[in-house]
Amino acid sequence: NLSSGKMRQTMQLISGGERFIGKPNADFVIEAVYEDLELKQKMVCEAFDYFGKEIVYAVNTSTLSIEQIAHQAPKPDNVIGLHYFSPVAERKMLEIIPHKTTSEQTITTAIHFAIQQGKIPLLVADSPGFFVNRILTPYLLEAIQCVIDGEAIEFVDRSLQEFGFRIGPLAMIDDMGLDVLVKSLPNLADKLGTRFTMPPRVQYLIDNDRKGAKNNRGFYLYNSQTGARKEEDGSIYHTLEIVTANDLETEQIVRRCILMMINEAGYCLQEKVIRNTDEGNVASVLGAFFPDFRGGIYAYIEKIGAKSIVAELNAHVKLYGERFVPCEWLIEKAETE
Template structure:
């Protein structure tokens, strides 16, 4: 039998193979309208008395089921709508699990969210050993929890602690991990997946499963007291990491608690919590990020212009940034890359950094030695310009010196082809100024990465006035291949991310000079939702880097970017942060836990910490600067949309994701309210808090950025 998305075939072995293949989609996703189709499939299975078993598989070449279609959550108007959606799903999966026949899920490719919940309702799970096969329940990343029985079935299968770890982190298991953990029963080559799945039919209907637990874990999960210890510790850890800003983790813990009782009551609680979370502002914000990044994957950054293919790349500079850029070019983009440095030492450091990362994967058995060696062969080094004639893009990552960058442009144009793109990784110098030395300015573009390059997801693609659309489209595509989410921004000092970060950091420095304790200030901004506080960030980035950027921004954009005098005093005392082990915090401390403050820094600054302000006052003073500057960037056309501004702030500097980005946060706060806050501080501290004209206009007209 066949429906639009499902086909059931019964062979001579009397095994019904259900194949899911959603038409017109590259991946299967679960949708509410499938309910009737699944009903027909189950009725067909129940009508056949001759069947020996059922195998559920996918008709897609590289995926099982990638999860539920997130759009159907947006279509729900009330919590009751969501509750009904979840309970309808429970009913169908309960029927699948209660079929009198053994049911086996044959899984190849991503099996995530609702896809794994469907597989958990089967008796057995056989998976392919392919690198694309991953299993997980990542709903927490969207501010929700598994709403198809995952919080109840997974703990019964692998235990409480392991289930909490999977659901609270949203981690995805590779095939070997899934078998080891007990999520899957067998791992086989993709070519024999279906026949291997059919062999499990002979084992009959699966009886109740007891998780395979060892040692302390087994002792803790065996008693109510022990289980409460696990739940209490999980909640404590969650609150420490999220500062209570994300409601989903605590709800997941409550649902897993209920899994120790009967299935039906646990499913009802899961549906209720799922419904409440879907309607929460935190989930709405996180889902907006998902939709935004999905849209951006389809965009070229230059309208209808198609990118040229990048087949060879070169990186100028083998330092921390250059080595990181070479790493993602070779390892993620799989583009051969040549590292040019003035010394063999620089090249060795860049190659050595990637070797260490890959060798660690070999030791953890995440890749073979042959795969490591093949990846390393994609990276080569040189102290001259050999091999540059045929490169399609050169990424420059040398020191922030305009004269040096001008020389790099001339060198590249003198050795490469007329079409080679010159992408500069400058963090502050306007791209137009760098392009002044170019004979082909249309090929010059900014490609600003964030440190550490291998981990930070954002890349700013900066076009100056003469950059061609072709150069923009090709550079955007290149950044995507490197695993980045690129946003196209227009040329100006600081571009977008550093421009909105600078006044935030300056205000933090001002608060310290007013006597606010360093660790208290950092904790206030972490409590607000940033991954680290501003002082910690300055230590990590480099105090000298901050001191270098501020005068450039002040010269280009005005006095509101003037940095407090603190920078000069710190640099005079040779405090650069982590890079020389001397900054605001102690880097050589042997104490456990967070690094303690280097108390001597207060003497250098000539202040005595007193701590008069509340956490909310400190965080507000810093954050409103960022919001105000983001609005200016949108008004000036530095960013193309509020969406790009939100993604840039979240992925570039860790603006709290649960707030959805600066512009969604302004909408939630209300432009009128933000203007009132800024004017209040302006009256007290001066014009650095003056609200932008565009923001004032929006407040007067009652408009929002996402109207």
């Protein structure tokens, strides 16, 4: 923690404006404008014009292709992606995303920069959703689907907390913002399929302006003064036009949600989004909040066994549809057990 004097001294080094105002000889630039491809392409060109052709230009994005953004740059090999997680000060993981022509020097500089920031860098492929959001999103969507199917919000969250998650998936969505999650889905669904398709009734929540903690309207109620989370918002069932039936047991909810995360983790190895399971285990704990005492998502797969997981996924296909079809990596792993 900084002393108040040191904090003021540090804050004086920060300046802001509506145009580029920093030293034109900067060597590392991080862009964090909102998720719009055309805007980011414009920014990368303006940054190289202002700071010079030798800068390392880091794109902060969670959904867009780094290669598409870098394509507009005068020197594409100096462009790399950084994916910070919110809240940035509390989250140790930082995904680093080189594209096809990013130079080794640029990658090394980005990793060194991440370590200087106190982050744990994870090198991932320039693929939709990268790694953490890729495994987290189907898990979150399945939790929403459980509610739509008639399960109570607090019961769904409590079920996953009993499995070991520090926070339930619906509370997690409130923290990140349902609008943020929904905005990322079309690109993911287009590239990756029905596992990332938004349940249609979610649009009712968007139309009802349920953005979560940031506007005190989400799956939960919030204290208007402190922002503290209270009990579930019972009016959400009316908004979704559903009635709670609570037909599922705790373990059934856990399996539905966890299987979606497990299967996506398999896809990520299959498609070489990450380099190895050790890195994936660390990232799943620090980035996706997978219970640390379980050793990470791939350690959990090893413990349960791919054969058992594939059987569970196939059973869920019959119950809930093709989003549970097991990936080839899991099927091949099951055949060797």
